[in-house]
Amino acid sequence: MQKTLTTTALATLLALGATAASAEIRIGASVSATGPAAFLGDPEAKTLEMLVEQINENGGINGEEIALTLYDDGGDPNKARTFATRLIEDDEVVAIIGGSTTGTSMSILSVAEDNEIPFISLAGAIEIIDPVKPFTFKTPHTDRMACQKIFEDMQKRQITTIGMISGTDGFGASMQAQCKDVVGEYGITVAADETYNPTDADMTTQLTKIRNTEGVQAVLNPGFGQGPSIVTRNYRQLAIDLPLYQSHGVASDGFIELAGAEAAEGVRLPGTALLIADQLPEGDPQKPVVDAYKTAFEEKTGTSVGTFGGYAHDAFLILTDAITRAGSAEPQAIRDAIESTSGLAGTTGIYTMSADNHLGLDLSAFRMLEIKGGEWTVVE
Numbered sequence: 001m002q003k004t005l006t007t008t009a010l011a012t013l014l015a016l017g018a019t020a021a022s023a024e025i026r027i028g029a030s031v032s033a034t035g036p037a038a039f040l041g042d043p044e045a046k047t048l049e050m051l052v053e054q055i056n057e058n059g060g061i062n063g064e065e066i067a068l069t070l071y072d073d074g075g076d077p078n079k080a081r082t083f084a085t086r087l088i089e090d091d092e093v094v095a096i097i098g099g100s101t102t103g104t105s106m107s108i109l110s111v112a113e114d115n116e117i118p119f120i121s122l123a124g125a126i127e128i129i130d131p132v133k134p135f136t137f138k139t140p141h142t143d144r145m146a147c148q149k150i151f152e153d154m155q156k157r158q159i160t161t162i163g164m165i166s167g168t169d170g171f172g173a174s175m176q177a178q179c180k181d182v183v184g185e186y187g188i189t190v191a192a193d194e195t196y197n198p199t200d201a202d203m204t205t206q207l208t209k210i211r212n213t214e215g216v217q218a219v220l221n222p223g224f225g226q227g228p229s230i231v232t233r234n235y236r237q238l239a240i241d242l243p244l245y246q247s248h249g250v251a252s253d254g255f256i257e258l259a260g261a262e263a264a265e266g267v268r269l270p271g272t273a274l275l276i277a278d279q280l281p282e283g284d285p286q287k288p289v290v291d292a293y294k295t296a297f298e299e300k301t302g303t304s305v306g307t308f309g310g311y312a313h314d315a316f317l318i319l320t321d322a323i324t325r326a327g328s329a330e331p332q333a334i335r336d337a338i339e340s341t342s343g344l345a346g347t348t349g350i351y352t353m354s355a356d357n358h359l360g361l362d363l364s365a366f367r368m369l370e371i372k373g374g375e376w377t378v379v380e
Contacts, residue, residue, distance in 0.1 A: 024067040025329045028087030032100035035074035041100040043309030050300050051316045061323050080104035084111035094329050097315045099123050102170040109136045118335045120315040125174040129358040137358040139314040143175035146248045149270040149366045151186040159217045163192035163210035167223030175222035191216055204234045211240050218242050224249030229258035236263040252306040261374030270366040274310045274347045275376045285345045314346035
């Protein structure tokens with residue numbers, strides 16, 4: 001599926017270049033708007049469409065309109081690779097946003113790097129930007145950072161022995177590996193380590209093994225999609241009376257709806273400011289951008305704003321900010337400007353890139369959240 005759009009932008013850039021747009025800046029996107037990762041790609045696509053529309057209504061960037069060509073890869077890495085090639089060779093874009101999943105991101109970045117076109121990924125795996133690749137950046141926190149944030153919270157609760165149940169999909173496997181790599185730094189031992197397939201509909205067998213493992217004080221579920229909601233329901237059905245931690249991969253209202261508020265009660269996970277927009281203090285540097293995006297998205301779509309659309313918002317913000325500062329839509333100039341991004345407040349955190357950091361976020365960008373009464377609350 002292809003959409004060629006001319007759509008919206010960010011409050012910080014709306015005042016820029018309000019002269020009549022006489023040319024266009026071609027930007028490409030490939031997201032998983034349908035298929036098993038549609039819960040990621042659908043809000044990402046809607047966000048990009050909205051932001052392009054907004055920015056063009058306000059004169060574009062430096063007097064040039066944004067022309068967005070958006071493809072739906074359905075979560076298929078092979079399609080993502082094909083679309084990335086098409087965006088560069090046929091659509092002649094100067095930058096690409098997308099890769100809703102780790103698999104599709106890895107496909108797109110290989111094409112983008114070969115053609116020296118800036119690519120901003122919307123997926124979580126650390127492999128996307130570590131080691132650093134010249135033209136690849138990303139907006140979500142890494143899975144490694146999520147592990148660290150979770151283990152920090154466990155330390156505060158004096159948890160020293162845990163069980164893990166991880167999805168075998170790209171995200172789950174990557175986060176499982178990253179968590180096992182850093183867990184020892186927090187004085188925590190993984191006493192039980194179970195997995196499930198993305199198509200599994202019941203995880204009671206694995207959870208029963210974890211429950212019966214001596215010494216386990218909490219359970220961590222690296223995964224995304226429907227798996228974690230099934231784990232959460234099974235966890236309550238088995239009446240396991242231990243803290244349950246989920247990943248940032250399910251940081252959305254959709255997770256609470258799928259798992260059920262009662263089953264999700266007390267679940268903790270690292271999330272973004274978007275999930276607690278109404279709880280942000282006036283002095284929070286992210287509050288203006290979070291409030292503006294939340295209001296615009298919910299008015300435009302009639303649906304709740306979420307973390308995943310926020311990743312696309314921040315990618316578009318980083319890209320348009322870079323083009324504005326570069327005063328050029330040449331790929332190399334855009335790449336250089338993205339890498340020099342400093343103190344840019346997005347919905348996910350405050351980005352400061354460098355030659356050896358193509359994410360630009362630290363652990364402070366994560367908020368440790370707990371579900372109470374079907375709502376997100378901040379863990380103090």
